[in-house]
Amino acid sequence: MKLLILVLIFSLGCLAYPNMNPFVEPQKEERFSDFDMHPHIHRQHATKTGGFAFKEEELTSEYWMNNAKALVEEKVKRTLNTNKARNVIMFLGDGMSHYSLAAARLLIGGEDAKLSFESFPYTASSMTYCVDVQVADSACTATAYLSGVKTNDGEIGVNANATYESCLDGQDESNHVDSIAAWFQRAGRSSGIVTTTRITHATPAGAYAHTTNRDWEDDAEVAESGCDPQIVDDIAEQLVYGKTGKNFKVILGGGSRHFIGKSLTEHGTNGNRIDEKNLIYAWERMDPNRTFVRNRAELMGLNPTEIKQLFGLFSDSHLSYWIDVERDNKQDTMPSLTDMTKKAIEILELEKEGYFLLVEGGRIDHGHHRTQAKHAVTEAVEFSKAIEAALALVNLNETLIVVTADHGHVMTMSGYADRGHDIFGIAGDGTDNKPYMTLSYANGESFPQHSLAGERVDPESLNEYINNINEMKFPATVAREDETHGGEDVGVWAIGPWSHLFQGTLEQNVIPHIMAYASGVGDGLRACDN
Numbered sequence: 001m002k003l004l005i006l007v008l009i010f011s012l013g014c015l016a017y018p019n020m021n022p023f024v025e026p027q028k029e030e031r032f033s034d035f036d037m038h039p040h041i042h043r044q045h046a047t048k049t050g051g052f053a054f055k056e057e058e059l060t061s062e063y064w065m066n067n068a069k070a071l072v073e074e075k076v077k078r079t080l081n082t083n084k085a086r087n088v089i090m091f092l093g094d095g096m097s098h099y100s101l102a103a104a105r106l107l108i109g110g111e112d113a114k115l116s117f118e119s120f121p122y123t124a125s126s127m128t129y130c131v132d133v134q135v136a137d138s139a140c141t142a143t144a145y146l147s148g149v150k151t152n153d154g155e156i157g158v159n160a161n162a163t164y165e166s167c168l169d170g171q172d173e174s175n176h177v178d179s180i181a182a183w184f185q186r187a188g189r190s191s192g193i194v195t196t197t198r199i200t201h202a203t204p205a206g207a208y209a210h211t212t213n214r215d216w217e218d219d220a221e222v223a224e225s226g227c228d229p230q231i232v233d234d235i236a237e238q239l240v241y242g243k244t245g246k247n248f249k250v251i252l253g254g255g256s257r258h259f260i261g262k263s264l265t266e267h268g269t270n271g272n273r274i275d276e277k278n279l280i281y282a283w284e285r286m287d288p289n290r291t292f293v294r295n296r297a298e299l300m301g302l303n304p305t306e307i308k309q310l311f312g313l314f315s316d317s318h319l320s321y322w323i324d325v326e327r328d329n330k331q332d333t334m335p336s337l338t339d340m341t342k343k344a345i346e347i348l349e350l351e352k353e354g355y356f357l358l359v360e361g362g363r364i365d366h367g368h369h370r371t372q373a374k375h376a377v378t379e380a381v382e383f384s385k386a387i388e389a390a391l392a393l394v395n396l397n398e399t400l401i402v403v404t405a406d407h408g409h410v411m412t413m414s415g416y417a418d419r420g421h422d423i424f425g426i427a428g429d430g431t432d433n434k435p436y437m438t439l440s441y442a443n444g445e446s447f448p449q450h451s452l453a454g455e456r457v458d459p460e461s462l463n464e465y466i467n468n469i470n471e472m473k474f475p476a477t478v479a480r481e482d483e484t485h486g487g488e489d490v491g492v493w494a495i496g497p498w499s500h501l502f503q504g505t506l507e508q509n510v511i512p513h514i515m516a517y518a519s520g521v522g523d524g525l526r527a528c529d530n
Ligand SMILES: *[C@@H]1O[C@H](CO)[C@@H](O)[C@H](O)[C@H]1NC(C)=O
Pocket: 161, 174
């Protein structure tokens, strides 16, 4: 698999690994005598997976000098792209912290490997706090990077004057803020949403919903909070009937259970709705030329020129983690994020006036919440592949691509493993003379598994470490049911028209204003419309 990805990277030509030999073994005792400065290093693990995986040229000064000079030259030659962005594609890696990316690089080739978007010319740092919390959730952040307004934790498409979980505040239009998808629609342009989570989950809902509680994905959840579902619009309803939701040209993701009644089934599961409605049927019936698909074969079989509006739901809840898709050999039945992204772009590219597309890699976050670092990191690699596929389908003269995350996570990467060492392996020894792992979490459900009677458990003694690293729950310092998000800034990577405006440390809610400026939509500043 690793080899396959490397070959893929080679053939796409966006990354070059000249003469890369991951298993070059210099005489490390000589080369790295300064290791004595780190007496705690766990050296017996150095070569477990062919450590010291650097290229022979890295031992020369020229290698580093020439690489750096080439990049400086490239930067100097850059011209600013001040075209109007006909299209904007926003890729959102949920919970995609910088550490997630540093770890993902090891999965695709090494510390110096770059994910598809890491070669984009412009980057910024995005401050993720929300109005009432230091460390944000995916709802208030979606409101910031889609609607341009910060709000309270757990709220979507409303400003912070709306109280969390207030039944009526979410219905009050004076609290509503619209997303850039709505701005595009208002300008007579197209829009779409793609995600690996439920289509009613916080990130995609940020593009179309107004709610004081992100959990109100269906009417049963509204009722559970003590609100009247006759008055309060749940998120699934807002996708089907809402003024923004009903206009999407493309909607692809999971979560069919929120669209159907308890007595109905879809994807082998009963629905959640207490109103017993079938909102999938209702969506289809609104226009005979609408298309609904429920599996990969149906999606892949579509001819983009025949699509008026497309709604695809591929699971009762979230789509499977890619690690599980591969384990169960379901690549032919479960669409990948790349499959969905490609189909969405092929359809939207036919729109003369252009489009806004939101693509979420939604399960990086979920892997982290379970402290299953390999799940999280694999999802980040899948996310990167979807962006690579998009780059091959669009014209960057007229398409702005923005890649970012909503918030970080508390996974960290500890020293001092050798270069090329297994990222899911051991980094060194603690003062308790037990090995510790490179990746660990500040909190999470794995705490009890990794500690016994006040002592750390040797991670190498755990069954999952020995037999199935995919399922390994990485150590956590504090016991918590669910590992938490982190409060660090997240990255923004941009390419295409006006991408050079993504620079410096930005408040997260500035992002859609820049995308709107580039594409000439919304009520704020716009680049001239010629
Ligand atoms: C919040 O909403 C209430 C009710 O609509 C309004 O009276 C009040 O002025 C708003 N507060 C702010 C700070 O806008």
